[in-house]
Amino acid sequence: DIQMTQSPSSLSASAGDRVTITCRASQNINNYLNWYQQKPGKAPKLLIYTASSLQSGVPSRFSGSGSGTDFTLTISSLQPEDSATYYCQQSYIVPITFGPGTKVDIK
Amino acid sequence: QVQLQESGPGLVKPSGTLSLTCAVSGGSISSTNWWTWVRQPPGKGLEWIGEIYHSGSTNYNPSLQSRVTMSVDKSKNQFSLKLTSVTAADTAVFYCARASYSTRVPDYWGQGTLVTVSS
Numbered sequence: 001d002i003q004m005t006q007s008p009s010s011l012s013a014s015a016g017d018r019v020t021i022t023c024r025a026s027q028n029i030n031n032y033l034n035w036y037q038q039k040p041g042k043a044p045k046l047l048i049y050t051a052s053s054l055q056s057g058v059p060s061r062f063s064g065s066g067s068g069t070d071f072t073l074t075i076s077s078l079q080p081e082d083s084a085t086y087y088c089q090q091s092y093i094v095p096i097t098f099g100p101g102t103k104v105d106i107k
Numbered sequence: 108q109v110q111l112q113e114s115g116p117g118l119v120k121p122s123g124t125l126s127l128t129c130a131v132s133g134g135s136i137s138s139t140n141w142w143t144w145v146r147q148p149p150g151k152g153l154e155w156i157g158e159i160y161h162s163g164s165t166n167y168n169p170s171l172q173s174r175v176t177m178s179v180d181k182s183k184n185q186f187s188l189k190l191t192s193v194t195a196a197d198t199a200v201f202y203c204a205r206a207s208y209s210t211r212v213p214d215y216w217g218q219g220t221l222v223t224v225s226s
Contacts (some may be wrong), residue, residue: 001169016140024143032210032211034212035155038153042203042218043216043218043219044145044153044202044215044216045216046213048213049210049212049214050210050212055214087152087153087154091206091210091211091212094155094158094166094168094211095155095157095166095167095168095169095170096143096155096158096211097155098152098153098154098155099152100152101152103175
């Protein structure tokens with residue numbers, strides 16, 4: 001199985017800050033890397049697919065980059081509604097695997 | 108707009124079988140998509156259980172493969188999950204989702220249903 005790691009595991013930032021979350025795969029996954037946002041009691045919401053494509057309806061302050069094994073999710077200007085847990089996921093090969101998540105809090 | 112809705116018992120006894128169904132509306136289960144199950148134990152991360160195509164072709168997580176069966180009912184536009192020999196460790200919120208056939212990206216998700224394994 002491809003192992004996914006994320007850093008940091010949690011962060012606290014102020015509204016307006018630029019936030020970056022890193023995801024690393026244990027082997028090359030090309031650009032088959034997706035990012036999800038999950039709020040308590042809700043299903044995950046797709047933000048970014050295939051590393052850098054913004055899902056329809058997702059605010060442009062979210063962006064993704066990377067390829068191979070190293071990827072980043074950036075929130076250019078953090079908003080209060082961005083408080084959530086963010087997961088990366090590789091869809092390159094089954095079994096599909098998720099990162100452990102990064103919890104983002106607003107100061 | 109595709110919508111998915113999970114249904115099934117919220118409580119299952121240890122050693123029993125967990126059975127869930129996902130009803131698909133706003134789209135056809137015979138479309139070019141994988142139909143996927145993901146679970147999330149309380150307070151923990153996401154685990155991919157497996158996927159099924161409308162033809163019946165399946166891929167399961169090796170960690171659960173011996174206990175998982177997925178099926179599709181085209182007449183009802185729904186797909187199902189069975190997980191046998193459950194233990195308390197199987198207690199989780201179960202989500203169904205639609206994923207692109209080519210990229211396997213789950214884009215539409217159900218709201219999730221909590222299944223508790225307890226006597």
